[in-house]
Amino acid sequence: MNQGKIYIVATPIGNLNDISLRAIEVLKKVEIIFCEDTRTSSILMKKYEIKTKLSSLHKFNELSKEKYFRELLNDNKDIAIISDAGTPLISDPGQFIISKIKNDFEIIIIPGANAIISSLIGSGLIFDSFAFLGFIPKEKTKIENLINKNLNIDLLVFYDSPKRIKDTLTKIKSIYGDIEITIARELTKKYEENNTLIISTWLMREIKGEIVLIIDMKKIRKEIQIFETTKKIILFKKEGLRNKTIAKLLENNIFTKNEIYKKLLELDKKEIS
Numbered sequence: 001m002n003q004g005k006i007y008i009v010a011t012p013i014g015n016l017n018d019i020s021l022r023a024i025e026v027l028k029k030v031e032i033i034f035c036e037d038t039r040t041s042s043i044l045m046k047k048y049e050i051k052t053k054l055s056s057l058h059k060f061n062e063l064s065k066e067k068y069f070r071e072l073l074n075d076n077k078d079i080a081i082i083s084d085a086g087t088p089l090i091s092d093p094g095q096f097i098i099s100k101i102k103n104d105f106e107i108i109i110i111p112g113a114n115a116i117i118s119s120l121i122g123s124g125l126i127f128d129s130f131a132f133l134g135f136i137p138k139e140k141t142k143i144e145n146l147i148n149k150n151l152n153i154d155l156l157v158f159y160d161s162p163k164r165i166k167d168t169l170t171k172i173k174s175i176y177g178d179i180e181i182t183i184a185r186e187l188t189k190k191y192e193e194n195n196t197l198i199i200s201t202w203l204m205r206e207i208k209g210e211i212v213l214i215i216d217m218k219k220i221r222k223e224i225q226i227f228e229t230t231k232k233i234i235l236f237k238k239e240g241l242r243n244k245t246i247a248k249l250l251e252n253n254i255f256t257k258n259e260i261y262k263k264l265l266e267l268d269k270k271e272i273s
Helices: 021-028 038-047 066-074 095-101 117-123 140-149 163-176 199-203 217-238 243-250 257-272
Strands: 005-009 032-035 053-056 079-081 108-111 130-135 155-159 182-184 193-198 209-214
Touching: 005 021, 005 095, 021 108, 021 140, 032 038, 038 053, 066 079, 066 095, 066 155, 117 155, 117 182, 117 209, 140 163, 163 182, 163 199, 163 209, 163 217, 182 199, 193 199, 209 217, 217 243, 243 257
Parallel strands: 005 079, 005 108, 032 053, 032 079, 130 155
Antiparallel strands: 155 209, 182 193, 182 209
């Protein structure tokens, strides 16, 4: 018995011209296109004269769509899954459906735009590893726990909303200080931005549009080591160790012996004054 195929199709993340010829061809030939919001997707369909029927697929109805998917595919009907923008299934609906039927039907990927990769390659940051962790948590403790669990990763990448971003940045600042944060927003659009600025600078600016937040974990690791080294300096001082001895003991890949010695002299001056 012939079966239909599932096409997972990437769509533009902003600029509607960022779509492949193959994606347009597939979207025109399938029986039905499942999308997050039919109103949003209809804009893209209209531009490229795609007449295929649209059907909503979102977190509130995904569980109930499996039977419908199977009926279409068993009836030799090809279907496509798209998201409002970018590559589907990444922090978008569709993962549950695919996990349930992936062994029973052929799945074909039509690659294209992706906000995560676009943000990383345009960031100018140096990295060997990164982790995308979806939408950043709202709670301060959850943010701290998530970051601290991934200290060995070079870059952590999150989505965030323009309504929450300043609150998120304020929480990160309260934990790790006024560190540099990279924000990519409005990618491929007229007011596209991908900048690395200290948090206090971001907080003075208006931040609109879809947001990708990148945390350089090298900076986080440095802040943690600075904090831990300072605690040890104070402890050794209380124990009566000489400055030269402390500097030698605490020399590491963040601080040279001379840098620690300089910090010790600064602490001595504060105590005198």
